[in-house]
Amino acid sequence: MPGVPSGRACEGCHRQKKKCDQARPSCSRCTRLQMICIGSGQRRYKFKEQHGFGVSLTKGQVAKKLTRRESFIDEKAVPSTPSNELTLMANAFIETISKSTDLRFNLAWTYGFFLDDVPRRLGTNEALDASVMALVDAHSNFCSYRGVTTSVLIKYSRALNKLRVCLDDPIKACASETLCAVMLLLICQGFIGINKGRFTGHCEGAAQILKARRYFNAQDDFECKLVLTLRGPVVFEALFNPKIQFSPREWKTLVENPLNADTTWGIQVMHCLSRLPPYMHRARAVLRGDGEDPKLLDEINTDYKALKAVLGELHGRLAAVEKRMVDGTPLLDPVVQAHSILQRIYGLCLTFGIIFGCVLSALDICNTEIYLESAYFSKEVLALAELATRYRPLGTSCIPLYLVAAWVATTDCSIRSSVEKVLAEYQWDYVRGREATTTISELEQICRHMRLLDLYPCEEEPRD
Template identity: 50%
Template sequence: MPGVPSGRGCDGCRKQKKKCDQAKPSCSRCARLKMACVGAGQQRYKFKEQNGTQNAIAIPRRTKEQNGTGTTIIMPQRTKEEYTSFDMIDVLKTVPHTPSSKLTLATDEFVGTIKMSTSVRYNLVYWYGEFLKDIPARLGRNGALDTAVEALTAAHSSFCLYHRATPEALVKYSTALRTLRFYLDDPVKASSSETLCAVMLLLICQGFHGTSSVRWTGHCEGAAQILKARRYYDPNDEFESKLHLSLRGPVVFEGLFNPKIQFSPSEWKTLVDNHIDENTFPGKMMRYVSHVTSMIRHGHLRKGDSNDQKAVDELRTNYQTLKAGLKTYEDYMDSLKPIDKDLRKIAFDAHTYQLVERFYSFGLTVGVILACVLSAFDTEDKGLISDMNSFANGIMALAHHARLFKPLGASYMQLCFQAAWVGTTDPLVRAEAEKEMAEYLADFGTGYTIEQLVPEMEKISRHLRLIDPYTM
């Protein structure tokens, strides 16, 4: 019963016998009618009965020959080379694959969220990491990863179509959580890169479904425990290296505030070291934030005092290096934009510019964090206040361009807006940051209001300035 390929239109268009443009995440007809678009672009197969039992691959073509007694026998027709090179492994490789299982369909749906034809505004790979491209080849070997992929695909679809979590998406998310807990109870399974990947996927899912806290994600604590138990990543495993690159950021930034994420000073350093971006500006930024987190967690800091002068001196050096790097990035961004408006349409490398702009936004955010902590020691340095206002103004200047890539493409800006609010002394800039944060929270359906947000920002500001530790 072989599978015969059929159309790739969505279920709704196929049922009504309408032509489907197979757009992602929703075809134009379903988007216009506000219908759930299921199956657009997916290859389907019709199953037909095949007469006879001949296997054209495993059984070579036959010819009739006479033996010495005059009896006609059937002999395979092969060349000499075919006799010597025939291998059953080669046969198995040539058997046509007929996708029909639940896992294969889930894989096909997931691929739709990461392929290049999916809009930048909704593309998971572009905003969450290159490791996603390697996931399809790893499905079927780890139940936690399989269910996490199904949960992420459902969450992504419901978010893109309705900007809210559908019952189906929540059920798959709940199933993925139960499966992950089962795998985490097994030390061997818990330490696998596939299980770690499942944690990262559920972290992304939680962003789609909305969280009940501005700072807490929940899954970062689990990811931190796995990373702590593993102690290191395998640099020879490209998938694991790229996964570590994407996962370390949420853990380090949440570790600034979440006391449940605990590492020793050496473990904080190991957490952010990655050979892929070892000598790059983004890699250095992660090390700077990790250093500050380690100071706050282990330095017993009080405003204007520290028992580790070496760590404070390193913070000052990191801050000056960061400022120089930001100036370089700013100049590079300007060089990417053609001066002549007529040339901009054909000469503007939008992809590179967006990537540089994202790193620059994170750099401004890290600048605010480092300057806040440093201001607790260098209380007479008025330049730090000026720098933080400059960083905040720079973040808000990027807000308009970031809007072009909402919702997913601008999701990282929420962290940047929080930094702008903390760093500025200008009431107008702070009000603008509050407005942007409120819009972001509304996009992701967190249920958080601006009245709840402002007290959280006050606590974050006092925590970074080493006045009061952040509390729930």
């Protein structure tokens, strides 16, 4: 169309006549300059009033023609652009999980593909609707470097109130949509930075909902995807939060998911991880002198060896994918996406390997091999973090967790110093002008907990 730019550059690049890579939600130039990116990848249209010349009509002919035209419009009326609040919210949310959205800012890629099923469930649960609204606003501010605004906090507070209402309803409290709302608020917490402590209340709440339901519908793909995503955070939360107490049967139900039934090593890893919180509880009881547990050390060693075997397999897969990657490979390339997934899984297994090592070293202090393996895991995490920078910020949201474990795993001051530096760089993506990153005292507190030096953590402290 004459007079309309044919390119799809954003407003900033078009105005400055700069080349735009059209990445979404923010192009590389706007991201680098910390500018708000508007219109990236969108085609522009310009509508002009049409002026024609023809034979003049009499008043009767004009009236007759208008009548026919109005009748045609009534029969063939084109619907207007969707403008109600629910549709606008759904469109905004879809933009955050679309496959065309940059891997570094894509919510579904980072937090789980259960998000793909959320739009069709909007309008059925008020807690889910409010949580989506809060998450979309927080994600938009995060991508445009605007920080935490009053609008985000208001929407987050409103979502909490809606969640309380749903939890007071016996039927809605057990609905998968309510559980999804909890998961969305857990994601939102990361953007607005209110989880200063070690524990995240929403993850504890999700665990309580899962425990109260006592089941999940294996025939419901949405629920399977949701539990598949949520089980990792719940297991990790249980390592630090004594309020999360599942029986062995409940842990087994949580970690067994039909969506990963075809990955033997995946099931094996999840079973190992689900037994880790009870292992830590039993180990503390032994160290306190509450009684003997002769089978404990052998059970932990069995799972630790199984986890190390999986780590070896993942390391080989990751190395094979890295050989196929070349500089400049686009983020949407399948090889790059496979690399990102393997990095995330490998880092998570390294982290749990470190925690297994901490528990074993507390029970078997003469086993020097465990210390050497933990030091190796620490170096692997550090190397992984340095290679994963291309996926910042959202694509590396788990890296700070891995780095904290790496700090705990080693006593080498030089390695710890390197970990602290890289950790500060990664956490800056989320703090941006707010309170500084994890302090040394906090790292030491986490170290004491993971190495079982605090025999009475939180609610386990004895009463006078």
